[in-house]
Structure formats: C-alpha cells, structure tokens
Amino acid sequence: MSGVVMRELDVDVAVIGAGTAGIAAHRAATAAGARAVLIERGPGGTTCARVGCMPSKLLIAAGAAAHAARSTDLFGIRVSGVTVDGPAVLKRLRAERDRFVASVFEGLDALPDGTRIAGSARFVDARTLVVQGQAQIRFRAAVIATGSSPVVPDPLQGLGERLLTTDTLFEIPDLPDSLAILGAGAVGIEIAQAMARLGVVVTVIDAGDTVAGLSEPALNRQAIEIFGAEFDLHLGARVQGAAADGDGVRVAWTDRAGQPQVTRATRILAAAGRSPNLADLDLEAAGLRVGEGGVPDFDRRSLVCSGAPILIAGDADAWRPVLHEASRQGAIAGANAAALAASRAVEAPAPLPGFAMVFTHPQVAVVGAPHDPEDQDRVVGGMDFSDQGRARVEGLNRGGIRLWADRSGRLLGGEMLGPAVEHLAHLLIYVLAEGRTVRSLCERPAYHPTVEEGLVSAMSDIQRKIYGS
Incomplete structure (x- = not known):
C-alpha cells in the first residue's frame, strides 16, 4: 500500500494462529527462552470454544434435558406439557459460549506488548513472513497453527443463509422447523440427535455405512438402530444437488439402491468435516513439500516439516483434529521451534494412542488401534449394556463394548457405545499408554454397581479366550 511503512521484526519463533495449538505453541516457545510472536488473523477464541466442542455440548445438554423430561414414565414419574423455547435455548447457548471465548481472549490480552500481531500471514521464503502488508517478520523457526474451516460440498454451494455450517449454526435466532444434515460423523450425529430432541424434524444423509466414527460391525449396527429411531438416517446415500425452495431448501439425493429421493427442510447443515486453513500461506515459497489436501510433509513425532525450520500443529496438520491433541501438539511444536531457533536438538515424543469421543446418548468412544477384522493375531472381547446392572438401574441399558488385544493379552484398542463411556474411555487410554x-x-x-464393571466384563471376556479362565 502506497505510503505505508512496513514494520520489521526479528524473532526466534513466529507462531501463525492464535487458537488452541497456537496459544500452546507460543507459551511453550516463550517458556523455553525464545523471543516469540503470535500472529492472529481472527476471529479468535479457539475453534473449540467458539464454534466447536463447547457450543455443541450446550445444544446437546438442552436436548438431553428435553428428552429426560419426556422420558420419566419408566420410573413411574408423570411429566406433561414439556415445551421447548428455541430462542431461549440458543440465547443460553450463546451466553455460555461467549463466556468460554472471553476466557480465551483474557489469556491473549495478558500477553506482553509486541508479542501479538493481527492480520493474515504468508511466507516469503523459509525464514520470512509478511503479515498483511503491515509487518515483515524474520524468524529462525515458525509454527503453523492456522486451524481449519468447515467443508461445504459442491452440491450445497450457492444456498446463502439456507446453508449452515458449524461456524454459523449457533448464530441462528431460533431453532428451525426442519433440518437436513449432510454427514453422519461425530458432528453430524451429535447435532442431529440434539436438534431432534428439541423438536426439530431431522434428516441425516451420508454416503458411508457407519455412524459416529464406529467401525466395529455389531456396535455400528446398534448405533444405526438407536439413532435411526430418533431421526431419519440414510446411509449409503449421495446428495446430487440442493436448491432454494420457498423459505427453505430442496435436497435431491439417491438412496443406497440408487433411487432418486427428495428432502425438503428449513435449513441444511454441512457436517462433512473440516479442512486445514493453509491455502493463503504460500507454503511453496517457504520450500515446503505439500502433499494431499495441501498439508506439508511433516514428522508426526517432532512435528517438523520437511524442507524448512517450520513446524505444524493442531487442526492445520489434519492428523488428529481434537482439542487435547491440538494443545499437546502445540506444546511440542513450540518447544521444538525454540530448540531449532537455538540450534538444539528437537524432541520426538511418541504419539499418544488415538482417542475420539461423540457426546450423543448413548455416548461413543473410539480408542487406540482401529478395528481390524483381518488381523488374525487379535483377540476380541466384548459386553452388552442391555443387562448391565447400573445401566439398567438408570434406564440407559443400550449399546456395548468391544476391546481387542494381542495374543499376549496386551490391550490394543477398542470401541464403546453406551452410558458414561467418556469416563470408561479415559480409563482405557491410560491402560493403552x-x-x-x-x-x-x-x-x-x-x-x-458402576458402569466400570462393564469395562471389566469386556476385558474378562478377552482373558477367557486367551487363558481359558
């Protein structure tokens, strides 16, 4: 821009992105003695707090409250006249969401002057960044922590306000009368069940054959039956197109048999995943080798990219896009960036076992090595919650557990569908580690009586198959 004098900075570590991974990276680099700068494009507040795990859990909590109020007959309790105030539900959601976001901003505001720069960054070369024409930053190492954005498939383009993503869903003033959801993964299934319990007519369409990230066939079948009883669930289906239809949207799709179908809804939600925010960084100028999805080649232990003193962490690396991994990777990347800047050796800690949860009811957890029916050296054990003591007491006796171990009895991983599996999964991840x-x-x-007894039952099943006792 004519007449603008570009600010020049020389730092040890430049961190691009002020989300969970970026904040952790900046903190770790500073703790290691590096002069670090944090570059934030906005809107900030972290994906989790602003548009991800926290607002979605607030919606799920509201749906669970409505469902519980309607489901007391099992216990001999009669409740009538349950109504859902959509604007009130969303008002509370946004108020609590804004509290979480504000706490993130408070942490950023506490950073010393001169350590934050606002604007979009791009690489000039392997040691230089330019931030929106305002600043040129020379660095000895850099961390890419730019996060991700919702994927909007081509058939859904051009729908305007009729199309929702997780970036816009929580801003709507009232619950829609009906909602079509593209995607039966973690986000799609969570939102679908919550909305259905709040009185929204929900249709979920997915080209795959699994829901909520489950792959073990028996659990997946149970999940399809359980969730399919609360809303219309169509697997093996493909969206062909979508168009405005009055105040709503008309979705054309084909079912598993290839037959054309039509769904009309007030709004449609794209829940087909998120893609890394990397396109504007000009990674090639930094000398990075870019692979599938625009993600640079990087070592999954040290997080160092091939070709330059640049590291990548969090959703930007498209490896494990969940908050605890973003925080952990950010800390590793920040510490290693400081080491590179000081010409020290980087650390390469072994990755933790994979760990994913879906906060539906029943909950879903996938931990450790994935299900592999072809592995003949595995022993699979399981249990069913239908007759598990504590689950029956609470009226939550649906789902089951499947665990797999090697022939020595060492646990490798598992999948769970049932009550309180968020807690059982934490126990399992510690065991695997x-x-x-x-x-x-x-x-x-x-x-x-606890649901933890169910986890012991599944492990005992493995023990009987290996040792006969």
Missing part, C-alpha cells in the same frame, strides 16, 4: 495386559487389569476391582 502404559501397555497393560487384561490379566493385570482383571485383578483390579471395580466398585459395584
């Missing part, structure tokens, strides 16, 4: 065996775990008691 420690390399424990089912025999050692079956020797530990589980308090009665």
Whole structure:
C-alpha cells in the first residue's frame, strides 16, 4: 500500500494462529527462552470454544434435558406439557459460549506488548513472513497453527443463509422447523440427535455405512438402530444437488439402491468435516513439500516439516483434529521451534494412542488401534449394556463394548457405545499408554454397581479366550 511503512521484526519463533495449538505453541516457545510472536488473523477464541466442542455440548445438554423430561414414565414419574423455547435455548447457548471465548481472549490480552500481531500471514521464503502488508517478520523457526474451516460440498454451494455450517449454526435466532444434515460423523450425529430432541424434524444423509466414527460391525449396527429411531438416517446415500425452495431448501439425493429421493427442510447443515486453513500461506515459497489436501510433509513425532525450520500443529496438520491433541501438539511444536531457533536438538515424543469421543446418548468412544477384522493375531472381547446392572438401574441399558488385544493379552484398542463411556474411555487410554495386559487389569476391582464393571466384563471376556479362565 502506497505510503505505508512496513514494520520489521526479528524473532526466534513466529507462531501463525492464535487458537488452541497456537496459544500452546507460543507459551511453550516463550517458556523455553525464545523471543516469540503470535500472529492472529481472527476471529479468535479457539475453534473449540467458539464454534466447536463447547457450543455443541450446550445444544446437546438442552436436548438431553428435553428428552429426560419426556422420558420419566419408566420410573413411574408423570411429566406433561414439556415445551421447548428455541430462542431461549440458543440465547443460553450463546451466553455460555461467549463466556468460554472471553476466557480465551483474557489469556491473549495478558500477553506482553509486541508479542501479538493481527492480520493474515504468508511466507516469503523459509525464514520470512509478511503479515498483511503491515509487518515483515524474520524468524529462525515458525509454527503453523492456522486451524481449519468447515467443508461445504459442491452440491450445497450457492444456498446463502439456507446453508449452515458449524461456524454459523449457533448464530441462528431460533431453532428451525426442519433440518437436513449432510454427514453422519461425530458432528453430524451429535447435532442431529440434539436438534431432534428439541423438536426439530431431522434428516441425516451420508454416503458411508457407519455412524459416529464406529467401525466395529455389531456396535455400528446398534448405533444405526438407536439413532435411526430418533431421526431419519440414510446411509449409503449421495446428495446430487440442493436448491432454494420457498423459505427453505430442496435436497435431491439417491438412496443406497440408487433411487432418486427428495428432502425438503428449513435449513441444511454441512457436517462433512473440516479442512486445514493453509491455502493463503504460500507454503511453496517457504520450500515446503505439500502433499494431499495441501498439508506439508511433516514428522508426526517432532512435528517438523520437511524442507524448512517450520513446524505444524493442531487442526492445520489434519492428523488428529481434537482439542487435547491440538494443545499437546502445540506444546511440542513450540518447544521444538525454540530448540531449532537455538540450534538444539528437537524432541520426538511418541504419539499418544488415538482417542475420539461423540457426546450423543448413548455416548461413543473410539480408542487406540482401529478395528481390524483381518488381523488374525487379535483377540476380541466384548459386553452388552442391555443387562448391565447400573445401566439398567438408570434406564440407559443400550449399546456395548468391544476391546481387542494381542495374543499376549496386551490391550490394543477398542470401541464403546453406551452410558458414561467418556469416563470408561479415559480409563482405557491410560491402560493403552502404559501397555497393560487384561490379566493385570482383571485383578483390579471395580466398585459395584458402576458402569466400570462393564469395562471389566469386556476385558474378562478377552482373558477367557486367551487363558481359558
């Protein structure tokens, strides 16, 4: 821009992105003694707090409250006249969401002057960034932590306000009368169940054969039956196009048999995943080798990219796009960026076992090594919640657990569908990280009556198959 003098900075570490990974990276680099700068394009507040895990859980909590109020007959409790005030539901959601976002901004505001720069950054070369024509930054190492954005498939383009993504869903003033959702993964299924419980007519369309990230066939079948009882669920279906239809949208799709179908809804939600925000960085100028999806080649232990003293963390690397991984990767990347800047050796900690949760009711968790029916060296054990004591007491006796171990009895991973599996999954992830065996775990008691007994039952099943006892 004519007449504008570009500010010049020389730093040890430049962190691009002020989300969960970027904040963790900046903190770690500074703690390691590096002179670090944090570049934020906005809107900030982290994906989790602003448009991800926190607002979605607030919507789920509202849906669960409505469902619980309508489901008391099992216990001999009669409740009538349950109504849902859509604007009030969304008002509380946004108020609580804004509290979470404000706490993030408070942390950023506490950073020393001169350590934050607002604007979009792009690489000039392997040691230089330009921030929106305002500043030129020379760095010794950089961290890419630019996050991700919702994917909008081509058939849904051009719908204007009729199209929702997780970036816009939580801003609507009232619940829609009906909602079509493209995607039966974690986000799609969570939103679908919550909306259905709040009185919205929901249709979910997905080209795949699984829901909520499950791959173990028996659990996946149960999940399809459970969720399909609350809203219209169409798997093996493909959206062909969508168009405005009065105040709503008309979605044309084909079912599993290839037959044309039409769904009309007030709004449509794209829940087909998120893609890394990398397109505007000019990674090639930095000398990075860019692979599938525009993601640079990088080492999954050290997070160092091939070709330059640049690291990548969080959703930007498209590896494990969940908050705890973003925070962990950010800390690793920041510390290693400081090491590179000081010509020290970088650390390459072993990745933690994979860990994903879906906060539906029943909940879903996928932990460790994925289901592999072709692996003949695995032993699979399981249990069913239908007759599990605590689950029956609470009226939540749906779903089950499947765990797999090697022939020595060392646990490898598992999938869960049931009550309180967010807690059972944490126990399992600790077990996997420690390399424990089912025999050692079956020797530990589980308090009665708790759902933790279900986890012990699944491990005992493996032990019987390996040891005969």
